[in-house]
Amino acid sequence: MTRPERLPGVRALSRSTPLPAPPASTDDRPGALVIRPLSQQTLQSHGARLLVPTYDRSALTPAVVHLSVGGFSRSHQLTYFDELAERRLSTGWGVVGVGLRHRTMQEALAPQDHLYTVVERSPDGERARVVGVLVDYLFAPDAPAAVLARLTDPRTRMVTLTITGAGYRLDPHSGEFDPTDADVLRDLAQPHAPTTAFGYLVEALDRRRRAGVAPFTVVSCDNMHRNGEATRAAVVGLARQRDEVLARWITDRVAFPSSMVDRITPQTAPEERAAVAERYGVDDRWPVITEPFSQWFIEDTFSNGRPPLEEVGVRFVSDVGDYELMKTRLLNASHSALGYLGSLAGHTRMDELMADPVFAEYVARLMDDEVTPLLPQPDGVDLAEYKRTLLQRFANPAIADGLPRLCRRGSTKLPHHLLPSLRQALAEGRPTRLLTLAVAGWCRYLRGTDPAGRPVPMEDPRAEQLQALALAGGADPRPLLSVRSVFGDLADLPDFVDDLGRTLRHLDRLGARVTVAAALADVPAARAVPLPR
Structure with a gap:
């Protein structure tokens, strides 16, 4: 089974609670489909019916942290990084997921070693793949120190976001950061245990600055006008409330390229887990259903090196506007x-x-x-x-x-x-x-x-x-x-x-x-x- 051809810029290829388990298969007839849980141990047994990672997951460097993992990020950004590893283009861009508000994603992914299934559906049929590039997942409210350690780790070179527009705390018309937001005030009062995405980013960048570690690049994948500029406004705005020197360092050293992402990814309905199990023999606690179409444009401005995503269909451009x-x-x-x-x-x-x-x-x-x-x-x-x-x-x-x-x-x-x-x-x-x-x-x-x-x-x-x-x-x-x-x-x-x-x-x-x-x-x-x- 071969992977689909990738074209420049266009690539063929959630619910709030985990999905109920499908019925277990006990049919032991020769050739009968046996439903097995998805895990690293069972991975190769699934390879006859769908694409599975053939690379060594343990060799991946955790260089990307994604804040707020949901269905879209798993169907879109993570599949591009998965392709880098699968095509033997690079093992240097493994992904660590971070949940900010809901524990349910961690509960779904941890028992299956952070593997998950992506099913692409079109009127002509469907195909499925298991994505293996997610090497760890942290639920921030339970482990703020661990999240900050990941963000401060010199191996972390890129942070991606899907936190929705409301998470930026910006006035929709002026674009200015709102320092009076209750969660922002909480982050300012306890910077070592933040609650917002930008609280984590600012604290981690401050620690990297003090330790002499190069900053990571921050790439927003939210549907916002000039999302890179919005991200910069939020990060610098929060940093300025703490320390003007830190704000100037971020302004001078940190890249916030804007990006445009596109892939229709509906919420996974409860019956989809059973459907995936019955068709592919994979008991995935939270599969992702999506369309074949996928696009990602990113401005070519990075702080600390960039992944070779152009090899797997991403277009790097000077201006994404x-x-x-x-x-x-x-x-x-x-x-x-x-x-x-x-x-x-x-x-x-x-x-x-x-x-x-x-x-x-x-x-x-x-x-x-x-x-x-x-x-x-x-x-x-x-x-x-x-x-x-x-x-x-x-x-x-x-x-x-x-x-x-x-x-x-x-x-x-x-x-x-x-x-x-x-x-x-x-x-x-x-x-x-x-x-x-x-x-x-x-x-x-x-x-x-x-x-x-x-x-x-x-x-x-x-x-x-x-x-x-x-x-x-x-x-x-x-x-x-x-x-x-x-x-x-x-x-x-x-x-x-x-x-x-x-x-x-x-x-x-x-x-x-x-x-x-x-x-x-x-x-x-x-x-x-x-x-x-």
């Missing part, structure tokens, strides 16, 4: 728009939603008519082909991406992914009907129920505040728009406020599907169908 805008404003913004409007229309899965021609046309025209004209042309990328690929990925029935995943953390996502396009289009006098409809979908979703009165999942750091305002305002968006840390100055634009309120009324009276269809027809929704009395 155009690629990041392409991805966040086309893929992420479309995800949000479809998540909220599709949920209001009664859908639960992305592939089912895309099978509805109204929503398929909506997202295609949202990208083509209102977002693409605002974007720069990324070097080496055909935007038309990229958008065609997105539509195919959204419609992939083998992934069956759940809409609730796309609706999470809207107060963090929309200010970064969707509202910048809306604000730019308004400033330039360009069409905004479909962008406004996406914002209206979120505002309506925040009330906590769909038009039929069914509850919709609310997972947002500001859920309580925003839901109260959405319910108080109803079809009047002004209470929600008053939250300037989310919406900025949109409340100061009377024409937009009127359009948004009108769209909310249409969603209430007509439902999401009819309102979307009317927007596509470019006629007032009230004239598209008779209004109910």
Whole structure:
């Protein structure tokens, strides 16, 4: 069995609790599939049915620390480092995972020697591989000293992050670090036992500085505008609260390259563990299900050497900005728009939603008519082909991406992914009907129920505040728009406020599907169908 071909920039290739165990196989007939736990000891017995590491895991140097290991990091970043070892390109980039808030990942991975299964699914079939590059995993609240020791270890040359945008403690409009955050104040009071990702980074960098050890590179893999600059602002901002000399040393010595990451990775459903066991004979406590597509662009600025990731499909570029805008404003913004409007229309899965021609046309025209004209042309990328690929990925029935995943953390996502396009289009006098409809979908979703009165999942750091305002305002968006840390100055634009309120009324009276269809027809929704009395 050979590994898939890798192409430049594009590579073919979570739940909060571990998944229930599949039934054990006791069939001892010759050739019968026997389900075995995944571990280093059983690894080779699995090699007949899926790809397994053929390299010596004990020879890996733990040079990368990943903060906040989840399904995406295991399907994306770690598989690239795994390829370095598997292709015998380097054993110098083993990965140590660190959990910051939930112990469940450690409980899943430790009994299976930090091995896990990645299953790639497409309409044409699937294939699976076991990733072996994760050499250790630490749960920070239980072992802060051990985490700091790993970060201070001279062998650690790179730290990667997937902590979500809310973890950066930055004002979404000014980009300034918030030193008044409660967790930040706690880290300042007890720097030797931090609680936040940046508390760990600043303390470790201070120890390396004092010991004369070269700093590591910090690479954010979160979907944020200029995530490297955001990371620098958070690290330097926290360091400045402690010691101006330390802040200057970090500014001068530490590299924070921005990166763009892309791979759709749904939460692993409970039944997936049993499905993986039954198909491959692997009892993996927490497998990862993902799509074949994978992209990673990183700015070529490093503090302490860099891994040869270009050999396995990563593109190192001088400036990731155009690629990041392409991805966040086309893929992420479309995800949000479809998540909220599709949920209001009664859908639960992305592939089912895309099978509805109204929503398929909506997202295609949202990208083509209102977002693409605002974007720069990324070097080496055909935007038309990229958008065609997105539509195919959204419609992939083998992934069956759940809409609730796309609706999470809207107060963090929309200010970064969707509202910048809306604000730019308004400033330039360009069409905004479909962008406004996406914002209206979120505002309506925040009330906590769909038009039929069914509850919709609310997972947002500001859920309580925003839901109260959405319910108080109803079809009047002004209470929600008053939250300037989310919406900025949109409340100061009377024409937009009127359009948004009108769209909310249409969603209430007509439902999401009819309102979307009317927007596509470019006629007032009230004239598209008779209004109910």
